[in-house]
Amino acid sequence: MTPAFQFRQEAFLLTSVSSYILTLALNPKDFQISIIDPVNNLCLWLDEFALPETTSEQEYLAQIQEIVSKHPIAEKTFWKSIRLIVNNQSFTLVPTALFKKEYAARTLSLARGQVTSQETVQHTLHPTWEATNLFAFPTLFSDWILDIYPLEKIQVFHQSDLLLELSSKLKSTGLMIYVEKQAATLVYVNETKLHYCNRFVYRAASDLVYYVLFVMNELKIDAEEIPAWVFGVVTEEDDSYKGLYNHIKNLSLGLPDAVSIPRLPGDSPIFYHVATLLS
Structure with missing residues (x-):
């Protein structure tokens, strides 16, 4: 499959x-393989593969397995570490003071419905926010990743973990909007x-604008005053950016100056790709 x-x-x-750090990012519609040089804060390699629609986790995993098996570097071993990033709606934040690992599945079930026997519940601590992120991860993927990298240091994150880490670098009030494909x-x-962290799915740019404004209204965020940043797969020419810019006075394209991520050259919207967000 060609990237x-x-x-x-x-x-x-x-x-x-x-x-180097090898990152594998699992998204519903695409799959990314990237290599990060953490010392020099550089992204050295990035491949994004568009995936055909599937009807089961088995079909999705089969596509990922085929890509990795034919990739020139993905099956190499002895990396500094390997990061697996999962992107789904199955996550929730709880105060760390209330978090009990033995109740993780029950806690996540209250937020998104019953955790099945085909899922494991992972968690990530966020000390800055005194919060713990719980998320579901298919057992099929756990077994696969351990099979191809049996001796590697493997870290599993939810995409929201990366954004929470970025937001922890903010020194003042602000709203960060990470845009993906839909x-x-x-x-x-x-x-x-x-105060707030949530992911939502949308079809049209107008849906995105409506949801952001709805959340801001519910949280009583002043659109005239709040510093806001929109980044990800978005440019100044996109209807989503134009729609948000019409309503949020202090909206900037890109990340705050205080936030640093591994660099890619140029001004492509892929510059803020999820695979590069955690150095």
Whole structure:
């Protein structure tokens, strides 16, 4: 399968994989493979594969397995670490003081419905926000990743974990809007407190604008005053950006100055791709 988008950095050295982080990002409609140099804060390699629609997790995993098996570097071993990023609606945040690992599945079930026997519940601590993120991960994928990387250090994150980590670098009140293809995540920080984090699916740009404005109204966020940043798969020419810009006075395209991510050259919207968000 040929990547729909690809990038190669000349600094990439196959003999130095032990210094690099391999990231595999699992999204409903696409799959990304990236290599990050954490020392120099660079993205050295990025492939994005568009996936045909599937009707089961088995079919989806079969596509991922085929891509990885034929990829020139994905099955290499002895990386500094391997990060697996899952992107779905099955996540919820709880105060860390109330989090009990033995009740993780029950807690997530209250937020999104019953956790099945085909899922495991992962969790990520976010000390800055005194919160723990719980999310569902298909057992099929757990078994597969352990099978192809049996000796590697593997970290599993939900996409929202990356955005929560980015938002922790904000020094003041602000609204971050991460835009994907037909999905978006909002993170609202009020002074030094996390007030909101949620992901939603949309079909049209007008739906995205409506949802953002609805959330802002419910949270009593002043659209005339709030500093806001929209980033991800979005440009100044997109209807979604234009619609948001018409309503949010202090909206910027890109990330706040205080937030640093692995760099890609150029001004492509892929610059803020999820695979590069966590250095």
